[in-house]
């Protein structure tokens with residue numbers, strides 16, 4: 012099955028080890044890039060703090076798993092899967108994401 | 120059966136301890152306790168008496184209170200001296216004529232200062248040093264004096280000399296013996312102590328026998344000495360030793376030592392029936408113990424004997440470690456090397472001012488005694504080896520030689536038996552500390568409050584920490600202060616690496632000294648260190664990944680993801696025009712507005728994309744960032760001070776503005792707060808701040824390490840009567856030393872409370888430059904000050920940076936999940952009504968509706 016991808020922004024708009032937020036199909040998506048130029052996308056909504064803030068968290072290495080620590084109450088969300096390490100019932104959606112021709116893309 | 124009545128004569132440190140031990144005894148309900156005190160108040164901490172001069176109040180020195188005695192049914196009569204004991208009829212009589220019968224009588228009358236019978240000693244400004252009233256008299260006399268002499272160069276004499284020095288007098292110590300602290304130190308130690316004390320400006324006169332005190336020529340008095348020399352002085356404090364207060368016992372047939380002291384046996388019983396003696400008035404095995412710990416021990420033994428227990432007094436170790444006039448001095452066991460056949464090792468470093476002598480037994484195996492001056496680190500280990508009769512591991516000299524490579528053989532606390540006494544002031548053993556740790560006290564603060572260790576003289580702090588760590592290790596708790604899983608270093612060690620290797624980025628630090636990619640703990644901590652050290656722009660490409668959201672967007676995130684905006688308003692000073700500008704900005708962006716607890720204005724509810732626009736307007740109106748988001752200087756609160764207030768001694772507002780402008784932007788391990796009050800009424804609450812400044816009629820008093828918050832702590836008086844320049848110098852050094860050595864997110868109070876040596880040590884580093892680092896601390900601070908720039912000003916001028924301030928990277932839309940409701944004329948974030956209703960255990964807590972207030976109608 013072929014996937015359709017939608018351009019979100021230039022890869023050069025991203026700053027290493029930080030996140031940004033994108034509006035995609037009316038959903039808020041947090042997009043991160045690590046220091047090896049891998050990009051990740053999970054929901055921007057923090058179910059623990061009830062606010063759209065995850066893109067503004069710090070990237071943290073938890074025993075080898077790359078996560079974002081919510082800026083509100085510091086729960087960790089796995090960047091690959093959206094799993095919440097402290098409160099698995101509060102895990103969030105992860106989105107397919109890629110970089111093509113210098114563009115960050117989410118699957119349409 | 121009626122209760123047994125116990126009468127305690129004297130409510131000093133030991134008398135009170137006896138009562139405290141009685142109250143804690145399981146059979147206490149079978150006893151009735153009455154105590155008499157000649158002094159006007161109940162027991163206070165005589166050991167800490169000198170802190171009275173440093174600003175401690177009588178209340179802070181009290182060991183007990185009328186309430187405590189009342190609650191426990193202890194009857195007490197203060198200000199009434201017991202003058203007669205009728206031992207035949209088990210009765211006492213007081214000066215006011217009160218009579219009291221007893222079943223058991225406890226004499227805890229302490230001692231009195233010995234004043235040598237020198238003609239002229241009865242004059243007005245000839246004083247002693249034992250009670251709060253004595254200290255009040257000394258303070259009063261010092262106000263009318265320029266020069267002061269202490270007669271006696273022992274422990275107490277030097278403490279008194281320190282007090283006179285602090286009261287601003289030119290001070291001298293006059294000693295009969297050939298050296299200072301003749302009882303505790305040997306010749307070499309005494310010499311070194313002398314030269315250190317002289318270098319502080321205190322005159323030291325040994326081998327002086329005062330023959331008379333007559334009228335002076337340049338001062339109030341002249342002291343003439345037997346060798347024909349003389350000394351002029353305005354006041355004299357006698358501290359030439361203590362004598363047991365046995366006056367009462369001398370009235371009837373009870374055994375008294377040839378040179379005084381009420382003779383007691385191993386159970387603290389005197390020769391008279393039903394009478395015990397404890398503390399400094401008691402003579403055991405021909406010895407008077409002039410320290411509080413043996414007295415406490417006697418109190419315990421007496422309680423045990425009265426209640427049918429078996430405990431016995433077996434003498435006490437008189438080793439001491441203390442700081443005299445800023446000089447560390449310790450003496451252990453047979454310091455003079457009098458044991459036949461003993462050997463000694465001596466190390467002396469005239470340059471560093473260190474002298475150490477170790478006395479060992481003829482077989483070179485056991486420690487018999489030691490003298491340490493200038494560097495007392497070995498005290499704990501040597502004392503434990505002596506008390507525990509432990510074989511010296513390795514070669515004895517290693518314990519007094521400075522640590523070269525290879526280091527001294529450490530005496531592991533594992534080698535100590537459970538019964539080893541770690542804190543002598545409060546008789547806390549290794550076993551007690553282990554028990555406390557197992558009971559959940561896993562930090563020094565906890566150990567202090569549950570065992571009382573370290574809360575007396577403080578000399579056992581290092582040893583207590585070692586024992587605590589050993590206990591934690593035994594429990595399988597990994598004792599490490601590593602900052603997080605990515606660095607095997609403490610914050611202090613990391614900071615040393617950053618400085619020594621001039622590291623400027625997180626990536627370099629983690630690749631060379633850590634592992635993994637870092638986390639939300641180490642990243643901001645390293646970001647803070649880099650900022651303290653280099654003060655580079657916190658939002659540079661290298662640094663941005665280290666900052667938590669507050670530092671990235673230079674604002675505090677609120678619960679709904681919006682931010683607060685706090686412009687700096689140094690000292691709470693604001694012009695009407697600035698207020699108008701703020702009002703207009705708040706109105707334009709519809710921001711919820713309130714005054715903070717830090718004397719400035721906070722706007723809430725600003726969205727990400729609004730922050731740069733708001734700040735552009737604030738900057739145009741002359742405001743700068745207030746760093747309300749950073750681990751950095753927050754506010755310097757101020758009272759109105761001498762410009763308006765009729766009590767103001769100095770201009771507190773100007774000083775607060777100066778301080779806030781000087782330290783703004785400085786990144787620290789945790790936030791720091793300051794305040795300046797114009798007089799002792801303290802309207803700015805300076806004593807609840809990390810750094811507090813209070814004006815006096817002679818300059819500024821500096822307080823440090825206070826805070827409000829979760830565990831409020833009053834600041835400690837650090838230095839008095841400073842001029843502006845010295846004040847700033849001390850504050851520079853204080854903040855830099857804190858930044859270099861504190862743990863992450865450790866406020867100044869906890870930092871100091873965990874520091875070995877505490878306040879005194881801090882003073883020695885900052886005031887006396889004990890570590891020789893003050894110049895560097897000042898230079899480091901100057902670099903921060905020179906590199907300051909307003910982060911917001913820099914940010915609004917950077918197109919690159921401004922890109923981040925949009926909610927969506929691919930749309931101009933804003934976060935549509937935000938919703939507000941009106942309340943008291945402003946908008947506030949909406950939380951659903953369910954959440955608003957406060958619910959506890961399933962029940963709604965009743966609240967009053969204050970969403971609107973009644974308008975006040977204009978007349």
Ligand code: SRM
Nearest residue numbers: 675683714715716717718719747753826827828829830866
């Ligand atoms: C705004 C303000 C409350 C107010 O409306 O008055 C406030 C608000 C917050 N305080 Fe505070 N504190 C404010 C004055 C205080 C004071 C009073 C003072 O400074 O005189 C104290 C007690 C004094 C002290 O700190 O010693 C205070 C003790 C705390 C603490 C407890 C610190 C502690 O050591 O126990 C925290 C938590 C922390 O820092 O870890 C805290 C943390 C916070 C945070 C940062 C919590 C957070 O992470 O969101 C709040 C940020 C709100 C914001 O976005 O601005 N705030 N906070 C005050 C801002 C003062 C200013 O102008 O900068």
Ligand SMILES: Cc1cc2nc3c(=O)[nH]c(=O)nc-3n(C[C@H](O)[C@H](O)[C@H](O)COP(=O)(O)OP(=O)(O)OC[C@H]3O[C@@H](n4cnc5c(N)ncnc54)[C@H](O)[C@@H]3O)c2cc1C
Nearest residue numbers: 129131132133156157165200201228229398399409410411
């Ligand atoms: C400045 C100073 C610093 C010191 N520093 C240290 C130190 O660092 N470490 C240390 O271990 N020790 C130190 N000491 C010694 C310590 O304070 C004493 O060992 C301790 O106070 C002895 O307790 P006590 O109860 O026997 O006597 P005190 O505390 O003197 O109490 C005796 C009380 O009995 C009262 N009294 C006497 N006769 C009568 C009577 N007939 N009727 C009613 N009341 C009476 C007295 O007024 C007094 O209040 C210091 C002492 C001083 C003065």
Ligand code: SF4
Nearest residue numbers: 758764767797798802
């Ligand atoms: S602290 Fe002193 S100067 Fe300041 S307002 Fe209060 S009384 Fe006035």
Ligand code: FES
Nearest residue numbers: 542544575576577
């Ligand atoms: S030995 Fe004095 S406080 Fe512990």
